[in-house]
Amino acid sequence: MAKPIITLSGLKAVIMFGMIVIILVGIKIAAEIIVPFILALFIAIILNPMIRRLERVRVPRVMAIVLVISVIVCFVVLLLAYLGTTLNELTRTLPQYRSSLISPLQTLEPWLQRAGISVSVDELVKYIDPNAAMTLVTSLITQLSNAMTSIFLLLLTVVFMLTEVPQLPIKLQQLMSRPAEGMGAIQRALDSVSRYLVLKTAISLVTGLVVWIMLAMLDVRFAFVWALLAFSLNYIPNIGSVLAAIPPVAQVLVFSGLYEALLVVAGYLAINLVFGNIIEPRMMGRGLGLSTLVVFLSLIFWGWLLGPVGMLLSVPLTIAVKIALEQNEGGKSIAVLLSDVTKN
Template identity: 60%
Template structure:
């Protein structure tokens, strides 16, 4: 009978999870901006507190930080929009270059007996298709300004609410001591991860820009911003970011330059991703490599690109929440890297 009750309880819980996930997907247009604003507020709150310790009132501290972000966002979006327009205008000029490169590729494939359709390849490399894609990106950048404004307004109200939140939570939680300790642990872990990941991503973007600028690859700033953004995606983000500049260097600069760019991206990933990041992250966040990859797929399916960018901190929150619930310790252990709590070996996610 007890076994039957446990099975029924498990089925009910799974059904509830399915309903919750379906609701989150259906309301993604509302949920995703809220989650993104929440994590931005988590990153900015330590900076606000630092300015408060210096002597600034919280109102001025929040206004100063948000003002800097707005100014930087406007400058970045304006620069990217101009660069994308320039990229679209130059695409037709390279049609002859692409034709010659495809003809060389066809001859090389013919030597090895590999079938190669010149017409289909040229259709894939049609500048008009690329121009349409770039035009859509420019229009999306223009529409992103209103979205960023609403996002920052939500962040502002969250930052003003932050000092009042601990008192409210203590009144709500049934076990205030344990509950506040778990919330603080989650905030500390997520905040530390996001701040360090932002610094590492910024360093990656700067080094990528320097590499492409030295190699004479056009639109270096565009590809460096892409490298910065995709570096938040674990495991595959840096690989995806390397594909467009390598292809551009192969077609427009030459084979040797494309090899150098590819090797440069590989070295950047090895040095920053596999050497500096584990050292800065310390022991890491206690998630296994398999869980990090599966969480990337799951959160990407549930929340789209934002879910992929925030897959690690979201999984951290879930893991800490499971550790505080009866019967959730075993699931939390499955998400962990399996190391004892006292193990201080470096580990990066």
């Protein structure tokens, strides 16, 4: 009797792989709905420790939620108003970039020619179109004016999530066949993700503040915008701090010269060295439980699946997936591959 070409275990693996592909495609298609929900979930995880602290001082949970959300709404309104003004000013400044770029390019042209690279400044200037940048900034201003509706719905979702937190463990236990193990895994995931998000938010806030002070001392225009960019991109592991430094360095190089640009680069390097290599590892403790390669690959994967929000939340999402995989025999081997330690 001939042996079957595909064994039962192989068939299970193929079916499981197919199911994973279908799920990922579904998430990709429904990203516009899923991304706000995930973002609201992680915001609720960040805010829940504050709500608990207020409850400890005998503030009712509903009042605590209203108080925290009200502070956030006021801050967001002021931030969007300031950003709108700053982006309008940036729009008026953009046409100056073309004329300001000519002088540095003319200085660079002889060096390139000595290196055997034939470059014409006149031809390069033709490709510099400030109108495209102005269109981009105008689009950002329009999006900011429309962002209040999205932010309101997002915060409303966060309010309902925070309100449901006390009843959530009881509901989850009723859905699980093994409540003790399941709730233990969920609690570990929540503890790990919450600790990471709270510490990362605190570090990102201080990083943005230090960047703001540094750029203001160097008299760099739009220092607050670049500081806000540094705060946001600091959530992206490995490459976020590098991406945040590119716009201010380019601006200073064009308008102020090479020496001032090198000072800005040195400032960013010092900030990233202190916060990225000294303060953050000490505050995070033993580590995230993920290998460096997995952190980088998760950045690419979640960015592809969920867009920019996926890149910002790539580490906590991967931590949650790893803990979920550890709960069944079939996923433990994959969880070990994601881990930064090997078991003997």
